[in-house]
Amino acid sequence: MPQSYIKRILDARVYDVARETPVDEAGLLSARLGNRVWLKREDLQPVFSFKLRGAYNKMQRLTEEQRQRGVVAASAGNHAQGLAMAAQRMGVKATIVMPRTTPQIKVDAVRGRGARVVLHGDSFDEAAVHAQVLVSEKQMTFVHPFDDPDVIAGQGTVGMEIVRQHQQPLDVLFVPVGGGGLLAGVAAYVRYVWPKTKIIGVEPEDAACLKLALEKGRRATLPEVGLFADGCAVAQVGKETFRVIRETVDEVITASTDEMCAAIKDIFEDTRGIAEPAGALALAGLKKYVERTGARDQHMLAILSGANTNFDRLRYISERTEIGEKREAVISVTIPETPGSFRKFCSALGRRNITEFNYRYTDDAIARVFVGLTVSPGGDDLPELLAELEARGYETEDLTDNELAKVHIRYMVGGRAPDHIEDEAVYRVEFPERPGALLKFLSGLGQRWNISMFHYRNHGAAYGRILVGVQVPAKDRRAFAKVLDEVGYRYWDESENRAYLLYLGQPEA
Known part of the structure; x- marks a missing residue:
């Protein structure tokens, strides 16, 4: 039973090296979300993590x-x-x-x-x-990183400190999840002392091994694991951690890459600390919970679990933050290819701030512009804006949730395929960012098919992203997919993606 962990946690030897980290109120977030939001600052440990x-x-x-x-x-x-x-x-x-x-x-x-x-x-x-x-x-x-009773008990001291420092029971507690060691330890202690506190685990959408296990009623292994939140990149939740979690945790929420990036910015604005993606995961879940439930005037705490991230990764994080916070939208707009049309279009946008504007001449009749612009927090005013633009005669498409558009197209506008490029198939590929990985991909494709388009940009993340166009006749598509499977990297067929068709494919007839 989880109660057996109470004595283990109370007897845990951690303070020879670990600090009792503070619980700080996030004032800006509290005001914005209409709840008292607290952060347990495990990023302040000597190794910048609770581990x-x-x-x-x-x-x-x-x-x-x-x-x-x-x-x-x-x-x-x-x-x-x-x-x-x-x-x-x-x-x-x-x-x-x-x-x-x-x-x-x-x-x-x-x-x-x-x-x-x-x-x-x-x-x-x-x-x-x-x-x-x-x-x-x-x-x-x-020494296992999470699936060990002594490790779980050590992590449980985070929960013991929260109970002592906050003094009154929280309404909701959010804990990040990888293998489950922190969640199991904290939940075991908090559930015993504060039985009415709702305990919610938060894990990345692309590494949701606990969510999978709870859905199946048993531990299962994810076929693929996303690497953005490398601190939570685990394919299977621990055996002992899952046993404890099933008895103590109320719910599991998943968060996207963009939502984690937005939470990193929130943490910075309130603390001037820079969390790693996994470190901001619990806060991303907290914000998602508030949006979903409409909770108000509650005491909520998110564990800020770590701050170990490469500095150059911040470039990628900052690019995705506004979209993750739903303060920026990415749209495609078709305007007439006539003098003054740009000015007229900008006037239609009003005083809204434009964050990005990409365009290249296509033909004499129309111009397609790739636009990033600010919207109200949550993006509630975006449908109204799109309807207003449509009423003025502009053809619009919302690309805010289009991964291809956000990662690749915005850097490639103007590279439309010429008429003689035939049978172009387009794939988005992710691969581990290490020396030789890109060469492995190119070598795996061999010389059977011609590469007609290629975009790669190092984002300072744990994985690289490629957009590749390859001339593959329809009869060879299955064989080409087999080659990609043999290379072993995650990939998506984007040949019919609207962002590709609008900006990079051959002109529509």
């Missing part, structure tokens, strides 16, 4: 013989830093297996604390398999 708690508590409970053999772990970064610091403090040799997609800032931090780093695989799960190989070959002691 130090569970790693140190586990290390304290190892036997001397286990410590002498050295410890090994698989981690996307935060558990690695926590274990490295704990091992350094206790004089134990540590080896950390990290995915090759791990942000360099985390790799450097682990090495800086004296641990040996082994880069292997593209995800936590691939790294975990290799860590078990080291356990078998070298008889090292494995």
Whole structure:
């Protein structure tokens, strides 16, 4: 039963290395959302993440013989830093297996604390398999990042502090989820002390392993895992964590990449701290919950779980923030190709701020412009604007939720295919951002088909994104899809995507 964790959490040894982090009210967010919003600042730990708690508590409970053999772990970064610091403090040799997609800032931090780093695989799960190989070959002691009672108890001290610091029961508590260690530990403690508090786990849309397990009633493995929130990039929730979570958690919410980016900005504006995507996940869920339920005048707390992100990733985050907050819309508008038409169109937009305006001459009759513009928070005024533009005779399309438009098309407007390009198939591809990955993709395509379009931009994220046009006759489409499957990267056929057809495909007849 989860109650068995109460004594474990109370007895947890974490404060030799961890800090009791503050619970800060997010004043700007509170005013905007109409609720008292609090942030548990685990980004202020010495390793900028809560993971130090569970790693140190586990290390304290190892036997001397286990410590002498050295410890090994698989981690996307935060558990690695926590274990490295704990091992350094206790004089134990540590080896950390990290995915090759791990942000360099985390790799450097682990090495800086004296641990040996082994880069292997593209995800936590691939790294975990290799860590078990080291356990078998070298008889090292494995320290699991989440599916271990001592680790869960260490993370549970976050919940113990929340109860002590907030003093009165919260209405809703939001906790980020990867493998479930933090959620299990916090939920076990908070459910026992504050039985009426609603506890909600939040996980990325593209790494929702807990949501999958709850839907199936058993642990299941995701076929693919998104890497943007690398701290939560787990394909299967832990066995022990799932047992506890099923008995203590009320609900699970998922958040998109854009919603996480918007939450990162919210955290910065209230704290001047910069959260990593997984660190802002709980707040993204909180905002989604408020929007869905219309909750008002409640006390809500989100755990800000970490702040380990590459600086160059902020470029990508900032680009997606306004859309994630639903303060920016991306639309396509068709206007006459006549003198003065741009001025007339801008006048129709009124005093609305234009964030982006892309155009290239197409033909003598019409011009299509790719427009980014500000909308009211939540985007409630966008339908009214589109209707007004339609009433003025403009053909409009909302591309705000079109991933192809946001990631690629906005940088390629003007590159429409010439008439002699035939059988163009368009694919959007994601691949782990590491040396040789792009070459692997190109080599995998071989020389059978001609590449007619290509766009790639490094966003400072854990994965790269390609938009590729390839001349593939209809009879070869199945064979080409088989080649992409063999390359092994995630891909989407975007040949009929409206943004592509409007701006990059051949002119409509």
